Amino acid sequence: MCGIVGYIGKREAAPILLSGLKRLEYRGYDSAGMVIVNGSLQLMKDKGRIEDVDSAHGLRDMKGKMGIAHTRWATHGEPSTENAHPHVDCTGDIAIVHNGIIENYNTLKELLESEGHEMKSGTDSEILAHLIEKFYCDDLAAAVRKSLLQVQGTYGIAVVHRKESKIVVARNGSPLIVGVKGDEMFTASDASAILEHTKKMIYLDDKEMGILEKGKVTIKNLRDEKVNKCHEEIGWDLEQIEKGGYKHFMLKEIFEQPDSLKNTMRGRLGKNVKLSINGSVENCRRVILVACGTSWHSALIGRYLIEGIAKVPTEVDYASEFRYRDPLVSKDDLVVFISQSGETADTLAALKEAKKRGAKTLGIVNVVGSTIAREAEMGIYTHAGPEIGVASTKAFTSQLVALVLLAMDLKVKKGGKIDEKLARELNRIPEKIDAVLEEERKVKAIARKVAGHPNFLYLGRGINYPVALEGALKLKEISYIHAEGYPAAEMKHGPIALIDENMPVVFIANRGRGYEKIISNMEEVKARQGKIIAIATEGDEEIKRLADWVIHVPRTIDDLTPLINVIPLQLLAYYVADMKCYDVDKPRNLAKSVTVE
Ligand code: M6R
Numbered sequence: 001m002c003g004i005v006g007y008i009g010k011r012e013a014a015p016i017l018l019s020g021l022k023r024l025e026y027r028g029y030d031s032a033g034m035v036i037v038n039g040s041l042q043l044m045k046d047k048g049r050i051e052d053v054d055s056a057h058g059l060r061d062m063k064g065k066m067g068i069a070h071t072r073w074a075t076h077g078e079p080s081t082e083n084a085h086p087h088v089d090c091t092g093d094i095a096i097v098h099n100g101i102i103e104n105y106n107t108l109k110e111l112l113e114s115e116g117h118e119m120k121s122g123t124d125s126e127i128l129a130h131l132i133e134k135f136y137c138d139d140l141a142a143a144v145r146k147s148l149l150q151v152q153g154t155y156g157i158a159v160v161h162r163k164e165s166k167i168v169v170a171r172n173g174s175p176l177i178v179g180v181k182g183d184e185m186f187t188a189s190d191a192s193a194i195l196e197h198t199k200k201m202i203y204l205d206d207k208e209m210g211i212l213e214k215g216k217v218t219i220k221n222l223r224d225e226k227v228n229k230c231h232e233e234i235g236w237d238l239e240q241i242e243k244g245g246y247k248h249f250m251l252k253e254i255f256e257q258p259d260s261l262k263n264t265m266r267g268r269l270g271k272n273v274k275l276s277i278n279g280s281v282e283n284c285r286r287v288i289l290v291a292c293g294t295s296w297h298s299a300l301i302g303r304y305l306i307e308g309i310a311k312v313p314t315e316v317d318y319a320s321e322f323r324y325r326d327p328l329v330s331k332d333d334l335v336v337f338i339s340q341s342g343e344t345a346d347t348l349a350a351l352k353e354a355k356k357r358g359a360k361t362l363g364i365v366n367v368v369g370s371t372i373a374r375e376a377e378m379g380i381y382t383h384a385g386p387e388i389g390v391a392s393t394k395a396f397t398s399q400l401v402a403l404v405l406l407a408m409d410l411k412v413k414k415g416g417k418i419d420e421k422l423a424r425e426l427n428r429i430p431e432k433i434d435a436v437l438e439e440e441r442k443v444k445a446i447a448r449k450v451a452g453h454p455n456f457l458y459l460g461r462g463i464n465y466p467v468a469l470e471g472a473l474k475l476k477e478i479s480y481i482h483a484e485g486y487p488a489a490e491m492k493h494g495p496i497a498l499i500d501e502n503m504p505v506v507f508i509a510n511r512g513r514g515y516e517k518i519i520s521n522m523e524e525v526k527a528r529q530g531k532i533i534a535i536a537t538e539g540d541e542e543i544k545r546l547a548d549w550v551i552h553v554p555r556t557i558d559d560l561t562p563l564i565n566v567i568p569l570q571l572l573a574y575y576v577a578d579m580k581c582y583d584v585d586k587p588r589n590l591a592k593s594v595t596v597e
Pocket of ligand 1: 292293294295296338339340341342343344347390391392393477590592593594
């Protein structure tokens with residue numbers, strides 16, 4: 001949560017910071033601000049989105065060749081001008097931007113106030129500016145280092161001082177990278193903010209600092225020792241992070257899925273599955289899949305896949321529950337962490353916990369070079385490309401493909417044979433998704449009919465029960481409609497009480513395993529005048545007898561149906577939200593990457 005960007009070089013800083021901030025808006029968007037150093041500190045900040053803060057205060061007109069900026073997702077203190085970053089110290093010489101949570105901020109605040117410092121905001125972040133002021137003695141980097149030794153919690157920070165031509169950055173638990181382009185130095189929470197300027201990135205590790213000067217960057221640890229780090233070249237290009245003619249990133253990302261899935265499979269699926277997973281995973285007795293949100297829904301599907309294909313007992317846990325419940329894991333377990341961003345705080349903490357307990361760890365991650373990707377012993381990058389829309393779409397389907405590949409690989413490693421039919425069918429999934437995307441107009445028409453309802457129910461069975469959960473999550477997070485996902489058979493144990501003519505029920509009803517049962521559930525809803533939207537297999541015309549609306553999808557084998565069924569559910573959520581004129585890519589109260597607990 002929160003986005004940081006910084007620049008020092010030969011160009012005007014404000015336009016660079018502004019365009020970086022816009023690309024980071026997905027990380028939080030309740031207030032924004034910027035400080036430019038030009039002999040003095042020029043500071044502008046306010047509540048609201050970057051565009052509004054810029055038009056109200058002319059951020060782009062601030063003059064100077066060095067500065068830092070921030071877009072906020074509130075944790076401590078409501079969105080307001082005072083709580084927006086940057087924060088300054090009492091002298092007005094030091095400015096900081098911060099992403100993360102200072103856990104011992106109450107203690108530090110009391111101490112600083114007793115020493116005469118005056119806080120102006122209700123944030124935990126502001127104490128950093130005052131702490132640095134306390135230690136400042138003509139050397140910003142030294143003061144930042146001394147301050148960070150007092151801090152407990154997570155931080156990605158960038159700091160400037162009126163009298164020094166440098167930006168000091170540091171990280172612990174919140175992402176921060178440094179970008180290099182000749183004499184120009186950049187910093188950002190994520191590469192997308194500075195990709196238009198450079199592809200050369202230095203990834204800071206926890207408890208490392210960077211001192212950015214014109215033409216020079218020095219990396220140190222908190223013991224003040226130099227750390228030798230080379231830059232890495234990032235593979236994404238600018239086009240991938242632009243909207244490319246689509247109204248929203250979410251719609252673009254839905255339509256990218258045939259390609260993103262090809263990228264997830266590329267080079268990995270031939271006569272054999274080729275994943276670079278070593279670490280003797282064939283000896284694992286149990287797999288535990290750990291994740292949050294949409295990635296947790298992938299994990300639920302992963303359980304069906306790994307147990308069904310590789311025959312390895314598999315459990316699924318929310319990362320937030322796993323990390324706090326004293327999990328019984330050991331070296332015999334393979335614990336798999338699934339994350340689009342690779343920065344989700346709970347997933348990262350769960351990964352550290354599993355490592356501490358001696359388990360084998362594997363990350364299924366989209367963002368290359370992210371913390372989870374680097375912390376896990378083994379990894380499968382999903383290669384879905386940058387996902388900007390806050391609602392996850394293409395990352396989800398790529399995670400599913402990665403899980404199918406993992407299940408196939410585990411089976412082979414444990415002495416089984418590759419399932420050629422599954423491999424062939426997986427290769428055909430992108431073209432089948434193309435066919436589903438052709439149903440876009442039909443889904444849009446259904447969205448128009450149902451957008452006015454305040455509640456929805458999503459029902460699926462077996463491997464498609466998590467797809468029902470995912471369909472409901474997509475609808476609620478971007479259209480603010482209350483939606484619940486359930487295993488279809490559970491309906492009669494409670495949710496059936498909700499069914500009447502005002503309750504649209506989305507059924508995932510492919511022909512195959514469990515089809516007859518789901519038809520019975522549809523009968524039960526029909527008998528109570530519920531409105532039915534059915535996702536059904538092509539050629540299934542009978543289902544029209546029960547369903548008010550049917551979206552046909554191509555036939556595939558049961559294990560792969562989630563990949564196809566989720567597409568119309570993503571489109572349905574998208575069109576309902578768009579019809580309500582909501583900001584689909586930046587839904588209220590949400591942020592793309594949840595780097596706080
Ligand atoms: O980056 P991650 O996959 O770790 O993120 C996990 C969740 O925060 C994320 O999936 C969230 O639920 C999305 N908004 C869902 O669309």
